[in-house]
Amino acid sequence: MTTFIAHTGLLTGRSLRTLSRQPAYLLFTLVQPMVWLLLFGQLFTRIAELPGFSTDSYVEYLTPGLIAMTAMMTAGWSGTSFIEDMERGVMDQTLTSPVSRGAVITGSLAYQGITTVIQSLIMFGVGLLLGARYAGGVLGVGIVLLCAVLLAVTFAALSDAVALLVRQQEALIGISQFLALPLSFLSSVMMAPALMPDWVADVATFNPLDWAAVASREALTASPDWGVIFSRVGSLLALAVVMGWLATRAFRAYQRSI
Amino acid sequence: MGSDLAIEAVELTKTYGKGDKAVRALSGVSFSVRSGVIFGLLGPNGAGKSTTVKILTTLSTPDSGHATVAGIDIRRHPDQVRRVIGYVSQKPAFDPIATGRENLVLRGRIYGMSAREARRRADELLERFRLTEAATRLTSTWSGGMQRKLDVAMGLIHRPRVLFLDEPTTGLDPEARAEMWAEISALTRTERLTVLLTTHYLEEADRLASHLVIVDRGKVVASGSPDELKRHIGGDSVQVELADEDWNGHAQRTLQAVPGVTAVTADGSRLRARVTNGAAALPGVLTALEAAGIEPVSVSVARPSLDDVYLHHAGRAFREADQAGAGRTGVAA
Numbered sequence: 001m002t003t004f005i006a007h008t009g010l011l012t013g014r015s016l017r018t019l020s021r022q023p024a025y026l027l028f029t030l031v032q033p034m035v036w037l038l039l040f041g042q043l044f045t046r047i048a049e050l051p052g053f054s055t056d057s058y059v060e061y062l063t064p065g066l067i068a069m070t071a072m073m074t075a076g077w078s079g080t081s082f083i084e085d086m087e088r089g090v091m092d093q094t095l096t097s098p099v100s101r102g103a104v105i106t107g108s109l110a111y112q113g114i115t116t117v118i119q120s121l122i123m124f125g126v127g128l129l130l131g132a133r134y135a136g137g138v139l140g141v142g143i144v145l146l147c148a149v150l151l152a153v154t155f156a157a158l159s160d161a162v163a164l165l166v167r168q169q170e171a172l173i174g175i176s177q178f179l180a181l182p183l184s185f186l187s188s189v190m191m192a193p194a195l196m197p198d199w200v201a202d203v204a205t206f207n208p209l210d211w212a213a214v215a216s217r218e219a220l221t222a223s224p225d226w227g228v229i230f231s232r233v234g235s236l237l238a239l240a241v242v243m244g245w246l247a248t249r250a251f252r253a254y255q256r257s258i
Numbered sequence: 259m260g261s262d263l264a265i266e267a268v269e270l271t272k273t274y275g276k277g278d279k280a281v282r283a284l285s286g287v288s289f290s291v292r293s294g295v296i297f298g299l300l301g302p303n304g305a306g307k308s309t310t311v312k313i314l315t316t317l318s319t320p321d322s323g324h325a326t327v328a329g330i331d332i333r334r335h336p337d338q339v340r341r342v343i344g345y346v347s348q349k350p351a352f353d354p355i356a357t358g359r360e361n362l363v364l365r366g367r368i369y370g371m372s373a374r375e376a377r378r379r380a381d382e383l384l385e386r387f388r389l390t391e392a393a394t395r396l397t398s399t400w401s402g403g404m405q406r407k408l409d410v411a412m413g414l415i416h417r418p419r420v421l422f423l424d425e426p427t428t429g430l431d432p433e434a435r436a437e438m439w440a441e442i443s444a445l446t447r448t449e450r451l452t453v454l455l456t457t458h459y460l461e462e463a464d465r466l467a468s469h470l471v472i473v474d475r476g477k478v479v480a481s482g483s484p485d486e487l488k489r490h491i492g493g494d495s496v497q498v499e500l501a502d503e504d505w506n507g508h509a510q511r512t513l514q515a516v517p518g519v520t521a522v523t524a525d526g527s528r529l530r531a532r533v534t535n536g537a538a539a540l541p542g543v544l545t546a547l548e549a550a551g552i553e554p555v556s557v558s559v560a561r562p563s564l565d566d567v568y569l570h571h572a573g574r575a576f577r578e579a580d581q582a583g584a585g586r587t588g589v590a591a
Binding site: 006007093256 | 312315317318319340341343346347348350353355356367368370396409413
């Protein structure tokens with residue numbers, strides 16, 4: 001167990017070092033959400049005047065959901081570094097060394113979690129600059145970060161698993177794009193649940209991105225409904241665990257195939 | 259574990275894929291390697307060298323057969339094997355966004371060294387491979403030869419007992435290759451380890467390996483020291499260099515008809531005829547060429563090379579097999 005933790009730390013550290021030398025990568029992943037936040041936030045300013053929105057400011061409504069959406073989309077790329085490692089000799093070298101196999105997965109997930117926190121805080125900052133104000137305070141922000149991290153872990157694990165099974169950059173990116181867009185639009189990230197067509201609202205209740213968006217917005221209100229938050233966070237946690245387990249299974253399948 | 263065998267492989271088999279698409283990579287490979295030597299696994303592309311190495315390094319499991327590395331059973335205790343081996347894959351394994359020292363230290367820590375211990379060992383290896391000056395630069399800025407040396411150094415960080423080098427000089431320029439050869443031959447002396455090296459360069463096996471096996475189509479076709487192998491097949495070869503490649507077929511048929519010639523192979527404009535005694539066969543070869551109207555650029559007699567050994571055992575010229583195999587290395591390398 002100590003080896004597992006030590007190896008997770010070493011591998012996470014390696015990835016963070018790489019990121020610190022190529023910080024542009026992190027900014028690159030923020031371009032798209034910034035476009036959403038700045039353009040959508042401006043374009044649909046008056047949408048928040050509709051009944052059904054809990055707030056008068058659309059940016060205020062949009063920011064927490066976008067944070068979750070960005071966490072999901074960025075995490076979808078997680079597996080690409082596995083494929084790079086396979087294309088180079090890194091994966092082979094790892095597998096012939098006493099590296100804890102589980103640590104290879106948890107290292108990747110921990111790294112994804114940390115970058116998600118950084119990203120989310122930057123987006124919060126931009127939201128505040130655009131005039132969003134949240135009554136939920138530090139605890140609320142903490143819950144938003146927790147949701148984003150759980151969602152990132154879920155999708156990073158899925159991305160890692162797919163990477164280990166398909167072993168092709170193009171296929172992996174295709175699959176993750178194919179998932180990301182429908183999940184984004186079949187959620188309450190941009191539109192208040194009360195204003196959605198019924199079928200979309202129904203589908204959204206099974207959408208992990210929606211769980212994160214609902215819990216995040218709730219946590220930022222003045223008097224949050226903790227039942228709503230706990231149920232969504234609980235579901236996210238369970239899903240993250242299942243996906244993590246799936247990724248380790250995929251690792252075994254990969255090892256058997258070499 | 260008191261045996262002095264560093265590696266023992268017995269009847270290893272491995273098939274990739276199923277049904278019609280199945281590719282048999284190994285069909286019963288056996289050999290043993292004594293401790294403290296450089297052992298060569300020589301064969302053309304796709305012969306099964308890399309598959310053998312993948313099995314011995316616990317990356318892959320054999321369909322049947324068994325093997326021990328440093329006395330440890332690879333199937334029963336793969337985790338123990340991993341602690342005593344170093345593996346330098348054909349493909350680069352260093353992190354290009356890290357410095358040379360960072361690469362080595364991280365590897366050392368993964369093998370359970372303390373930060374201090376790992377740094378000390380890293381500096382020792384950087385010194386040994388003359389990489390100290392570049393140690394704090396990102397490895398993406400290093401030359402190909404330096405990067406390759408770093409990969410080897412990373413394989414040595416934990417002082418393994420057996421080091422696997424998979425095609426260590428493929429893709430290196432001649433100068434870097436010569437340097438790498440010098441480093442490898444020094445390894446068994448200074449690090450006191452056993453090196454198993456795969457190569458499809460005959461010259462490399464000849465230069466470095468004190469013992470070798472020749473692998474062809476998933477089987478060991480010959481084993482021994484390079485000298486033994488050459489002596490064993492006996493005889494010499496007469497090499498004929500033609501002015502024009504077009505005469506190749508004609509010349510080959512002509513040479514085949516010369517008494518005393520047992521086999522002829524062609525490689526571009528160069529023909530090699532196997533004979534029992536080079537000096538005795540030479541006049542006959544020259545007369546036959548002249549009678550056939552072929553003017554060679556040069557004719558020379560050579561002692562057998564590993565190429566002849568390969569030809570003798572595999573029934574085809576090495577280069578020919580190498581090119582034939584290159585097309586399917588993707589599956590069965």
